[in-house]
Each structure stands twice: as C-alpha cells, then as structure tokens.
Amino acid sequence: MAQHEDMQEIKKRRDAVLSALVDGVPYHRFLGIGFDRRGDELTGVLNFEQKLIGNPFLPAIHGGVTAAFLEVTSIITLSWNYLWQDMEAGAIDLGALEAGTLPRLPKTIDFTVDYLRSGRPRDAYARAEVIRSGRRYASVRVEAWQDHRDKLFAQATGHFLMPPPVTEAKAGKPG
Amino acid sequence: MVDKAKLARQFIEAIPHAKALGMTLDEIGEGEAVISLPYAPHIVGDPESGVIHGGAVSAVMDTCCGAAVMSHPSAPGGTATIDLRIDYMRAATPGQKIVTRATCYHITRSVAFVRATACDEDTDRPVATAAGSFTVETW
Numbered sequence: 001m002a003q004h005e006d007m008q009e010i011k012k013r014r015d016a017v018l019s020a021l022v023d024g025v026p027y028h029r030f031l032g033i034g035f036d037r038r039g040d041e042l043t044g045v046l047n048f049e050q051k052l053i054g055n056p057f058l059p060a061i062h063g064g065v066t067a068a069f070l071e072v073t074s075i076i077t078l079s080w081n082y083l084w085q086d087m088e089a090g091a092i093d094l095g096a097l098e099a100g101t102l103p104r105l106p107k108t109i110d111f112t113v114d115y116l117r118s119g120r121p122r123d124a125y126a127r128a129e130v131i132r133s134g135r136r137y138a139s140v141r142v143e144a145w146q147d148h149r150d151k152l153f154a155q156a157t158g159h160f161l162m163p164p165p166v167t168e169a170k171a172g173k174p175g
Numbered sequence: 176m177v178d179k180a181k182l183a184r185q186f187i188e189a190i191p192h193a194k195a196l197g198m199t200l201d202e203i204g205e206g207e208a209v210i211s212l213p214y215a216p217h218i219v220g221d222p223e224s225g226v227i228h229g230g231a232v233s234a235v236m237d238t239c240c241g242a243a244v245m246s247h248p249s250a251p252g253g254t255a256t257i258d259l260r261i262d263y264m265r266a267a268t269p270g271q272k273i274v275t276r277a278t279c280y281h282i283t284r285s286v287a288f289v290r291a292t293a294c295d296e297d298t299d300r301p302v303a304t305a306a307g308s309f310t311v312e313t314w
Contacts, residue, residue, distance in 0.1 A: 024222060025219070025220055025221075025222065025228070026216055026217050026218070026219040026220075026222065027217065027218050027219060027220050027227070027228035027230060027231060029217070030217040030218065031230070050191055051191050051192060051194075051195035052191070052192055052195075053190070053191040053192055054190055054191075054192050054193075054237075054238075055190070055253075055255075056189055056190065056191060060255075062190065062191075062192035062193075062234060062237070062238075063237040063241070063255070063256040063259065064192065064230070064231075064233050064234025064235065064236070064237040064238060065192055065234060067230065067233035067234070067237060067259065067261075068228070068229075068230025068231065068233055068234060069230075071229055071230050071233065072228075072230060100222065101223075102221075102222065102223065105221075107263070107266075108229045108263045109262070109263060110260060110261065110262045110263065111229070111233070111260070111261050111263075112258065112259070112260040112261075113233075113256075113258060113259050113260075114257075114258050115255065115256045115257055115258065115259075118255065
C-alpha cells in the first residue's frame with residue numbers, strides 16, 4: 001500500500017516538472033505542442049491546427065513549424081534528462097516551478113533540419129535522442145513522423161549550450 | 176511575362192502560418208527577399224526574459240528563404256525546403272521585431288541554394304544566420 005502511494009507521488013512530481021517545462025512557455029502553447037511521458041521517455045505531440053499550414057495548396061505543415069517542433073522536442077528532452085536526477089532526488093522546488101519559475105534551459109547553438117516529405121495536415125509526433133551531453137555542450141538527434149512511426153517526415157540534429165549545473169548555479173547566485 | 180514579385184507576395188500572404196505570426200513581406204525580387212516578424216507575447220520562449228523562441232526565428236527564416244527562391248528569375252514556380260541549417264548567434268532583444276534577408280545565390284533546374292540573416296534593431300550583430308537548399312518546382 002505504501003509503495004503504491006509512493007508511485008503516485010513520483011508520477012505527480014514527474015508530471016509537474018514536465019508540465020512546467022512545456023506549458024510554461026507561451027510559444028509551445030501557440031503551436032499546440034504537448035508531451036506524452038512513459039517513465040523517462042518523452043514523445044512530443046504537435047496538435048494540428050489550420051494556422052500551422054505553410055502551403056495551403058497541398059496542403060502541408062509549414063517548414064518553420066516542423067523545425068520549431070523538432071527544436072522544442074530536442075530542448076525539452078535535453079532539459080528533462082538534465083533535470084532527471086535532481087527531480088528524482090526531490091531537489092527541485094515544485095512550488096516555485098508551478099508558480100512559473102523555470103530552471104535555466106539549454107540554448108540552441110545550431111539546428112539542421114532534413115525535410116524528408118511534406119508534413120500532412122494532421123497531428124505529428126517527435127522523439128529526441130541525446131547523443132552526447134557534456135558539461136557545456138550537448139548534441140541531439142530528433143525525428144518526427146505522422147501516421148507511421150517508421151515513415152519519418154523530418155529529422156534534425158542540433159547542438160546546445162548547457163546551463164551550469166543546478167547546484168553550481170545556486171552557489172553562484174546570492175539569495 | 177509573369178510578375179514574380181507579385182506572385183511571391185500573394186503566395187506569402189496566403190500562408191496561414193505566416194499570417195498567424197504576423198509576418199510581412201518588405202522587399203522581394205531577383206532572388207532576394209526581406210520578411211519581418213513582429214515581436215508578440217505568444218512567440219516568447221523564455222517567459223522570464225521575454226526573449227522569443229528560436230523556433231519562431233526558424234519559421235521566418237524558412238519563409239524568407241522560400242520567398243527568395245520563388246522570386247529568382249530562373250525559378251519556374253513553387254518550392255519546398257530540402258534542408259535548412261540555422262546558427263543562433265545571440266538572443267533577440269525582447270520587444271524588437273526580427274528582420275530576415277534571404278538570398279538565393281545559386282539555382283539549377285532542380286535545386287536552389289539560399290543564405291539568410293536575421294537581425295533585430297542592432298543590425299551590426301545578427302541574431303541568427305541560415306543556409307539551406309530548396310526544391311525547384313513547376314506549378
């Protein structure tokens with residue numbers, strides 16, 4: 001019984017951290033991006049809306065929307081991995097997070113998108129893989145699909161500047 | 176003779192996502208395009224500082240590069256992005272609009288090569304640069 005309650009607490013904490021990271025950013029809400037979570041695995045979900053269209057004649061999702069969706073999925077996945085240990089150790093202030101104080105997030109250095117086929121006017125999904133995450137730099141690969149998981153419509157790779165470790169940032173910031 | 180500039184302008188203005196972001200086509204012609212993105216609360220990526228999200232910069236870069244391709248005298252019609260790389264030099268200053276300028280510097284029967292720069296009001300220090308290849312399509 002106690003173990004069951006623990007699991008609920010863990011889930012609640014993970015979902016609260018993820019929700020703060022995702023829903024706390026206006027641009028994510030504008031694009032209609034959400035995330036599905038299974039344990040530590042995240043899948044980005046781009047909920048289709050007419051305003052995401054880039055070519056009304058085909059019609060197809062705007063290339064910039066695809067790029068943004070892949071970039072958001074990369075940053076959230078990277079942040080999630082980076083925060084995981086502190087989150088599991090209960091070292092993240094959930095109250096502050098829910099009040100809108102986001103932890104410092106990785107910054108994009110460069111991002112290269114491969115457009116494999118046009119994005120159809122329907123929901124899209126993306127999963128990012130952190131290839132390497134060092135103290136200062138990280139390299140991420142991300143792929144996106146629509147109806148079929150193995151039929152990608154875009155993929156991307158990017159480099160990111162990592163924020164200073166949580167403990168270091170705390171020590172460096174008075175108050 | 177088809178007026179490429181007029182065609183490109185109509186095309187850009189018919190794009191729902193360009194409209195949703197409030198993009199405006201400021202200049203177009205001969206493989207060059209200038210498109211701006213006004214600052215707006217819904218494109219903010221860092222709520223604390225008010226800095227816009229890199230993804231919004233990607234969207235305007237992609238649109239501007241596509242417009243540059245379509246305006247090229249050798250382009251028969253439409254285009255689609257094959258690949259686009261964006262380098263982010265610095266955070267855009269909150270409250271300022273982003274102005275992107277793209278140049279289609281080479282075009283073949285099937286591929287167009289494009290470079291672009293995005294600046295805020297401090298035009299000496301670009302916010303981002305882009306390089307990409309685009310398809311060359313007939314209508």
